[in-house]
Amino acid sequence: xxxxxxxxxxxxxxxxxxxxxxxxxxxxxxxxxxxxxxxxxxxxxxxxxxxxxxxxxxxxxxxxxxxxxxxxxxxxxxxxxxxxxxxxxxxxxxxxxxxxxxxxxxxxxxxxxxxxxxxxxxxxxxxxxxxxxxxxxxxxxxxxxxxxxxxxxxxxxxxxxxxxxxxxxxxxxxxxxxxxxxxxxxxxxxxxxxxxxxxxxxxxxxxxxxxxxxxxxxxxxxxxxxxxxxxxxxxxxxxxxxxxxxxxxxxxxxxxxxxxxxxxxxxxxxxxxxxxxxxxx
Amino acid sequence: xxxxxxxxxxxxxxxxxxxxxxxxxxxxxxxxxxxxxxxxxxxxxxxxxxxxxxxxxxxxxxxxxxxxxxxxxxxxxxxxxxxxxxxxxxxxxxxxxxxxxxxxxxxxxxxxxxxxxxxxxxxxxxxxxxxxxxxxxxxxxxxxxxxxxxxxxxxxxxxxxxxxxxxxxxxxxxxxxxxxxxxxxxxxxxxxxxxxxxxxxxxxxxxxxxxxxxxxxxxxxxxxxxxxxxxxxxxxxxxxxxxxxxxxxxxxxxxxxxxxxxxxxxxxxxxxxxxxxxxxxxxxxxxxxxxxxxxxxxxxxxxxxxxxxxxxxxxxxxxxxxxxxxxxxxxxxxxxxxxxxxxxxxxxxxxxxxxxxxxxxxxxxxxxxxxxxxxxxxxxxxxxxxxxxxxxxxxxxxxxxxxxxxxxxxxxxxxxxxxxxxxxxxxxxxxxxxxxxxxxxxxxxxxxxxxxxxxxxxxxxxxxxxxxxxxxxxxxxxxxxxxxxxxxxxxxxxxxxxxxxxxxxxxxxxxxxxxxxxxxxxxxxxx
Numbered sequence: 191x192x193x194x195x196x197x198x199x200x201x202x203x204x205x206x207x208x209x210x211x212x213x214x215x216x217x218x219x220x221x222x223x224x225x226x227x228x229x230x231x232x233x234x235x236x237x238x239x240x241x242x243x244x245x246x247x248x249x250x251x252x253x254x255x256x257x258x259x260x261x262x263x264x265x266x267x268x269x270x271x272x273x274x275x276x277x278x279x280x281x282x283x284x285x286x287x288x289x290x291x292x293x294x295x296x297x298x299x300x301x302x303x304x305x306x307x308x309x310x311x312x313x314x315x316x317x318x319x320x321x322x323x324x325x326x327x328x329x330x331x332x333x334x335x336x337x338x339x340x341x342x343x344x345x346x347x348x349x350x351x352x353x354x355x356x357x358x359x360x361x362x363x364x365x366x367x368x369x370x371x372x373x374x375x376x377x378x379x380x381x382x383x384x385x386x387x388x389x390x391x392x393x394x395x396x397x398x399x400x401x402x403x404x405x406x407x408x409x410x411x412x413x414x415x416x417x418x419x420x421x422x423x424x425x426x427x428x429x430x431x432x433x434x435x436x437x438x439x440x441x442x443x444x445x446x447x448x449x450x451x452x453x454x455x456x457x458x459x460x461x462x463x464x465x466x467x468x469x470x471x
Numbered sequence: 472x473x474x475x476x477x478x479x480x481x482x483x484x485x486x487x488x489x490x491x492x493x494x495x496x497x498x499x500x501x502x503x504x505x506x507x508x509x510x511x512x513x514x515x516x517x518x519x520x521x522x523x524x525x526x527x528x529x530x531x532x533x534x535x536x537x538x539x540x541x542x543x544x545x546x547x548x549x550x551x552x553x554x555x556x557x558x559x560x561x562x563x564x565x566x567x568x569x570x571x572x573x574x575x576x577x578x579x580x581x582x583x584x585x586x587x588x589x590x591x592x593x594x595x596x597x598x599x600x601x602x603x604x605x606x607x608x609x610x611x612x613x614x615x616x617x618x619x620x621x622x623x624x625x626x627x628x629x630x631x632x633x634x635x636x637x638x639x640x641x642x643x644x645x646x647x648x649x650x651x652x653x654x655x656x657x658x659x660x661x662x663x664x665x666x667x668x669x670x671x672x673x674x675x676x677x678x679x680x681x682x683x684x685x686x687x688x689x690x691x692x693x694x695x696x697x698x699x700x701x702x703x704x705x706x707x708x709x710x711x712x713x714x715x716x717x718x719x720x721x722x723x724x725x726x727x728x729x730x731x732x733x734x735x736x737x738x739x740x741x742x743x744x745x746x747x748x749x750x751x752x753x754x755x756x757x758x759x760x761x762x763x764x765x766x767x768x769x770x771x772x773x774x775x776x777x778x779x780x781x782x783x784x785x786x787x788x789x790x791x792x793x794x795x796x797x798x799x800x801x802x803x804x805x806x807x808x809x810x811x812x813x814x815x816x817x818x819x820x821x822x823x824x825x826x827x828x829x830x831x832x833x834x835x836x837x838x839x840x841x842x843x844x845x846x847x848x849x850x851x852x853x854x855x856x857x858x859x860x861x862x863x864x865x866x867x868x869x870x871x872x873x874x875x876x877x878x879x880x881x882x883x884x885x886x887x888x889x890x891x892x893x894x895x896x897x898x899x900x901x902x903x904x905x906x907x908x909x910x911x912x913x914x915x916x917x918x919x920x921x922x923x924x925x926x927x928x929x930x931x932x933x934x935x936x937x938x939x940x941x942x943x944x945x946x947x948x949x950x951x952x953x954x955x956x957x958x959x960x961x962x963x964x965x966x967x968x969x970x971x972x973x974x975x976x977x978x979x980x981x982x983x984x985x986x987x988x989x990x991x992x993x994x995x996x997x998x
Contacts, residue, residue, distance in 0.1 A: 240991035241976035243984035
């Protein structure tokens with residue numbers, strides 16, 4: 191329980207940072223609204239000056255590598271939850287297009303508090319369902335992931351900038367990303383305080399995501415993103431029944447179940463820009 | 472007998488004087504040795520006090536000379552520049568007969584370079600230059616060239632252009648004063664500080680190029696970087712002036728204007744020379760019919776970032792650009808704002824000039840006027856303009872140096888407890904008082920010239936207004952509308968490629984956009 195609570199705290203931190211970023215964005219938007227009002231005043235006089243700034247970007251991404259270690263946590267934790275480490279390596283083939291190789295490793299604390307093991311954990315809702323209602327979710331919904339890896343394409347359509355009380359100045363960009371890969375599946379439900387651990391499997395996984403990078407200087411950025419990992423999962427009782435004991439079999443539902451899982455996760459971390467000799471000048 | 476007694480008394484007096492002198496010489500010799508030892512041990516404060524004590528014993532000439540130099544050199548080592556200057560001056564005015572004349576000249580030149588003084592030290596050396604020419608010519612060539620720069624700059628300030636040329640041209644490549652000399656030579660070739668002298672652009676360019684070749688673009692020395700930027704501006708101005716003399720459509724005119732604009736744009740953003748380069752850009756773009764870019768440069772100058780800069784003429788330039796594009800209502804708006812802004816400033820400045828402050832009070836008046844909250848002083852924009860004047864900065868730095876040294880002599884425990892502390896405190900305070908008067912006179916003179924300039928600008932604004940009224944009348948006679956135009960936002964600008972970003976200007980202050988603004992200007996003139 192301690193582990194789970196701690197996990198929730200982590201989740202709260204993620205949410206808190208998200209709220210801060212949102213409120214910051216809102217204050218930026220507030221500024222924009224003020225400016226729009228000013229423009230409206232000009233518009234009412236019927237005389238609008240067309241003024242703009244075309245400036246060379248302060249930092250160019252084309253031809254650079256980007257390495258992003260991030261903390262990741264699942265958001266839609268109905269029956270299972272995950273948190274862990276995400277590593278992404280991007281190569282920016284153009285200013286706004288990048289190829290990305292990424293992977294996540296999910297970890298959870300052992301119940302004995304002796305250390306971490308790979309994989310997710312069951313939520314308190316699942317535990318409560320079992321203890322209070324003597325019920326269990328469908329087996330497929332208890333499947334968890336140990337890791338995932340994908341090849342993605344990222345597109346950065348919007349670059350923007352921010353100032354804070356006119357003192358600090360940075361830029362940020364918004365990106366969307368998509369890709370395909372594989373994820374490991376893990377079935378390790380705790381039933382009557384005993385684990386049933388079945389052999390690992392693999393599943394195809396597609397992901398869709400969007401995020402934001404705040405650049406504080408030329409080589410480091412704060413990166414925050416939300417991704418939806420979509421994978422078809424199946425619990426095939428007919429396949430596994432030969433590999434489990436009769437005691438274990440008695441604790442499991444004896445029917446196969448399927449779902450297309452939307453595994454929504456938030457990731458926050460740093461991005462390090464690694465220039466190359468051929469980077470954009 | 473009487474006679475004998477008298478002789479005996481005379482002999483006794485003579486003997487007394489002789490013995491006193493002998494003991495004085497002996498005392499001086501002992502003290503000077505002690506002072507020299509303190510100096511050699513780098514105990515400059517004690518050395519200064521001991522040299523000073525030697526001077527007060529009215530020592531023989533040889534000891535006096537050594538004590539004078541020792542005292543000046545001790546202050547020099549302590550970076551007490553004004554005190555060192557005082558004693559180097561005492562040596563220099565004696566001339567080349569003084570055994571430490573060369574050293575004193577070297578000390579004076581070094582102080583002039585250190586405190587960027589081009590008014591006090593040159594006036595010490597200039598009068599004795601001719602009389603001591605043969606001795607000065609024997610100086611180390613490097614030092615002599617540095618001296619020539621100091622004198623050349625002084626001559627130029629005094630309007631003695633031929634003297635300035637002679638001095639400055641003697642400064643050779645490799646000398647620390649070479650780049651500064653070349654810059655001044657470039658200005659002279661452009662005809663600066665001369666009446667009715669045709670500029671020699673090729674020679675000016677040679678000098679400015681020499682500055683740019685001498686100072687590296689990534690020099691760590693900010694003063695050198697600024698000088699390099701000034702030389703770049705000089706070349707840009709030369710190109711602009713030459714282009715201005717050519718007929719529109721002449722390819723050489725286009726080339727020169729493009730060159731001029733490229734040079735102005737090469738001045739690093741946020742550098743000291745940047746505001747000037749933006750203002751010059753605005754003119755060059757206007758002459759090149761690139762009105763949108765000209766207005767963009769003016770827009771940058773009007774940003775709060777440049778609140779301490781004052782380019783009143785930029786307002787008239789904005790009005791002129793609107794005039795060229797037949798946007799009469801905008802011309803009238805800018806001209807009206809210009810008059811509303813500057814007329815009160817002129818009136819206030821004139822009131823202050825008529826009031827006639829005491830010369831030394833101008834310094835404190837200017838300092839207080841730099842504070843925006845003061846409403847009865849010199850208008851803040853004008854005060855900022857005067858405070859940014861290069862000559863004012865030098866004089867103000869000199870005054871501050873005097874204040875700093877008076878403070879040192881008053882509060883340093885070693886000096887404060889000795890006669891030297893009292894004497895040099897009095898010297899610094901008296902000089903400070905006298906110099907405040909000089910600086911006050913300068914401020915008054917600058918206030919007059921800036922007020923006159925502002926008055927001229929409002930007059931020119933009135934002329935633009937008059938021209939606009941004439942044009943409006945012609946339009947009305949032809950049945951054309953002169954006001955009530957509805958202008959919508961024009962299409963987005965051309966963005967060269969994805970390495971560029973484009974932002975609309977929404978009235979917000981974004982420091983990173985400065986220098987990149989551009990307007991889309993659509994002419995409203997009829998064919």
